[in-house]
Structure formats: C-alpha cells, structure tokens
Amino acid sequence: MTRQGWLLAAIALLGAALALLADRWWRRRQEARAYLRGVRYVLSDDPDAAIAALSDAAQLGTPEAVETYLALGALFRRTGDLAHAIRLHRNMLLRPGLEPARRVEVERELAHDYRRGGMLEEALAAYRVLADQGDRAAREGLRDVLVDLGRLAEAAGVQRQLSSRAEDPLLAHLLAAQARGELAADVERGRAAALAAVTAAPRSADALLALAEAQGAAGLAPDAAEAIGAALDEDPGAALLAWPALQAAGVAAALPLVEARLALAPDDAPLHYLRGRVLQRAGRTPEAAAALRRALELDVTGETTLAMRDLLREAEAPAPDELAARHDLLVLALLRKARPVRCARCGAESPVRQWRCRRCGAFESFVAPG
Numbered sequence: 388m389t390r391q392g393w394l395l396a397a398i399a400l401l402g403a404a405l406a407l408l409a410d411r412w413w414r415r416r417q418e419a420r421a422y423l424r425g426v427r428y429v430l431s432d433d434p435d436a437a438i439a440a441l442s443d444a445a446q447l448g449t450p451e452a453v454e455t456y457l458a459l460g461a462l463f464r465r466t467g468d469l470a471h472a473i474r475l476h477r478n479m480l481l482r483p484g485l486e487p488a489r490r491v492e493v494e495r496e497l498a499h500d501y502r503r504g505g506m507l508e509e510a511l512a513a514y515r516v517l518a519d520q521g522d523r524a525a526r527e528g529l530r531d532v533l534v535d536l537g538r539l540a541e542a543a544g545v546q547r548q549l550s551s552r553a554e555d556p557l558l559a560h561l562l563a564a565q566a567r568g569e570l571a572a573d574v575e576r577g578r579a580a581a582l583a584a585v586t587a588a589p590r591s592a593d594a595l596l597a598l599a600e601a602q603g604a605a606g607l608a609p610d611a612a613e614a615i616g617a618a619l620d621e622d623p624g625a626a627l628l629a630w631p632a633l634q635a636a637g638v639a640a641a642l643p644l645v646e647a648r649l650a651l652a653p654d655d656a657p658l659h660y661l662r663g664r665v666l667q668r669a670g671r672t673p674e675a676a677a678a679l680r681r682a683l684e685l686d687v688t689g690e691t692t693l694a695m696r697d698l699l700r701e702a703e704a705p706a707p708d709e710l711a712a713r714h715d716l717l718v719l720a721l722l723r724k725a726r727p728v729r730c731a732r733c734g735a736e737s738p739v740r741q742w743r744c745r746r747c748g749a750f751e752s753f754v755a756p757g
C-alpha cells in the first residue's frame with residue numbers, strides 16, 4: 388500500500404471511531420433525556436408516564452437506568468401502589484439486555500409485590516423458582532408466604548434450611564403455630580410439633596405455651612402446668628397469651644398455678660385477669676367477677692382492659708342473677724382508657740397482643756401501649 392493509501396485508511400478509521408463516539412453520545416443523551424423525563428413524572432405524581440419514560444431509559448440498558456427503575460418500583464410498593472409496582476417490574480423483565488444478576492433482583496422484587504398485594508399463589512411460585520436457585524432472600528419470602536397461607540409445616544421446613552444456629556426462636560414460633568393448628572385434629576401430631584418447638588428454642592415462651600396446650604389436650608395436666616410456669620418465668624409479659632394453655636391444663640391445675648404467681652406479684656393485672664377466667668370456668672362466678680374487676684383496676688398499660696373487652700364481646704349472655712355484675716364489669720372496661728397494642732415493625736394495631744403480626748408477619752413484635 389502507498390503512503391497515500393495508508394493515510395486514507397487512517398482517516399477512514401478515525402472517521403469510524405468518531406461516528407461511533409457520536410452515536411454513543413447521542414444514545415447517552417437520549418437516555419439522559421428519557422431519564423430526566425421519568426424523574427419529572429415521578430415528581431409530578433404521574434406514575435404511568437414515569438413508567439413509560441423510564442422504560443425508554445432502561446431499554447438503553449445502563450446500570451443507572453436499572454437502578455432508577457428498581458428505586459421507583461420500591462417506592463411504588465412502599466406507598467401501597469402495587470399495580471404500578473407490578474407493571475414496572477414486569478416491564479423490566481421484558482426488556483432485553485438485563486444482566487442475569489439484575490434479573491434475579493427484579494424477579495425477587497416482583498415476588499415481594501405479589502406478596503404485598505395479597506397475590507399469595509403468584510408470590511409463592513415466584514419465590515420458589517428463586518429459592519431453588521439458592522437465593523436466600525427469596526427463601527425468607529417463601530417461608531413468610533407459606534406462613535400467610537397457613538402452611539406452617541412447610542414454612543418450618545424452609546426455616547430449617549435457612550437456619551444454621553442451634554437455637555432458633557423463629558423456628559420455635561413456626562412450630563408452635565403448627566402445633567396449635569394440628570392439636571384440634573390430632574393431639575399426638577400437635578404434641579410432636581410442640582416438642583420440636585421447645586427443642587428449637589427451649590426458652591421460647593411461645594413454644595412452652597404451645598407445649599402446655601398439647602400436654603393439656605393429651606390429659607397431662609401436671610406437665611401442662613409445668614410448661615406454663617416455665618413460659619411465664621421466661622416471659623412474664625406473655626401472661627395474657629397463656630389463657631389457652633391454662634384452659635387446656637384444666638381448673639384443678641390452673642388455679643393453684645395462677646394463685647401461686649399472684650402471691651408473688653399481687654398487683655399484676657394480667658394474673659388477676661387469668662384468675663378471673665379460671666374461676667369463671669370453675670363456676671365460681673361472684674369470685675370471678677371480683678377478680679376481673681381487680682384486674683381492670685390494676686391495669687396500667689391498658690392491655691388487660693383490651694383483653695377484657697375482647698372477652699366480654701365474645702362472652703355468652705349471663706344468667707339473670709349475674710347480669711348486674713356483668714354490667715358493672717362492662718362499664719368499667721369501656722370507661723378505662725386503652726389504646727390498641729401496636730406492631731413495632733409495621734405499626735399495625737391489634738385489640739389484643741398476638742405472637743405474630745398478621746400484617747407484616749413479624750413474631751413478638753407487639754409492644755404494650757404506653
């Protein structure tokens with residue numbers, strides 16, 4: 388090739404490089420514009436236009452666009468706009484050029500959307516695909532959806548895979564809930580699950596109370612009483628949750644247990660409440676009314692008052708000679724100030740304390756109103 392030929396080739400190459408650069412510059416500019424437009428729509432509260440504009444940006448496939456998309460999807464979900472969150476995440480999955488690692492992230496986000504939107508079967512399927520690929524966050528999601536669906540034994544199975552520690556309070560909660568579900572149909576299966584719960588976390592009040600319920604159902608009243616005592620030693624704040632266990636243990640075992648505890652803590656409102664309920668079961672109605680009244684008077688947090696309102700709402704009509712005492716109690720329970728207990732994690736309110744928040748699925752998240 389001549390000297391002139393080399394020169395021409397060099398010029399052609401340079402031209403090609405410039406053209407490439409110009410093209411990249413043009414694309415980046417377009418993408419930046421689409422991005423800015425999307426941000427503007429978000430700011431002006433027009434989610435549909437924002438999704439459309441950001442789709443243009445994401446089509447060009449830069450990490451920034453994907454990042455923005457994900458942030459927007461999380462924002463939609465946080466504000467409860469699940470239809471838009473789902474549409475946005477589905478859109479993202481349809482775009483070509485999404486890196487495999489990012490794809491997993493988007494699929495996980497979509498599964499979260501489904502769960503928050505109550506589309507539990509869709510969430511379950513989406514989480515399961517990711518969980519099978521070893522995604523830990525998806526496994527946690529899978530476990531929570533199984534709990535939402537009431538498939539507690541499966542949820543416990545997933546939690547066992549997740550947990551590496553010897554003691555696992557969360558697994559204990561799951562197995563305790565499973566035990567309570569199974570007790571109605573099959574006492575021995577329920578008892579096995581309760582024993583597994585206590586094995587998973589020997590100091591879990593939830594597990595110990597579930598065990599007491601199972602022992603009581605199996606006719607083992609002294610074992611039930613022992614487990615209730617252990618539960619209240621571990622967590623005196625769980626007293627209001629101990630009623631099903633006391634009921635299962637039977638009056639003969641429950642009354643001495645509650646009275647022995649009251650002797651040590653005479654001003655404890657939940658214990659007076661429990662004593663009242665046991666006395667009621669025993670048919671000692673006037674004493675029961677006095678104990679329940681005492682519980683209301685001693686209630687500092689309002690939680691016993693709330694439990695009492697719940698009890699009175701569910702209670703059967705009183706016998707004619709008990710009407711006055713019942714009325715007295717009802718008025719007192721309604722007059723006392725009591726705010727609902729609140730989930731410390733998601734803020735959901737509940738009239739009575741529960742082991743698990745129905746809204747966010749957290750265990751032991753309820754705090755006494757104060």
Ligand SMILES: [Zn+2]
Nearest residue numbers: 730733744747
């Ligand atoms: Zn919650």
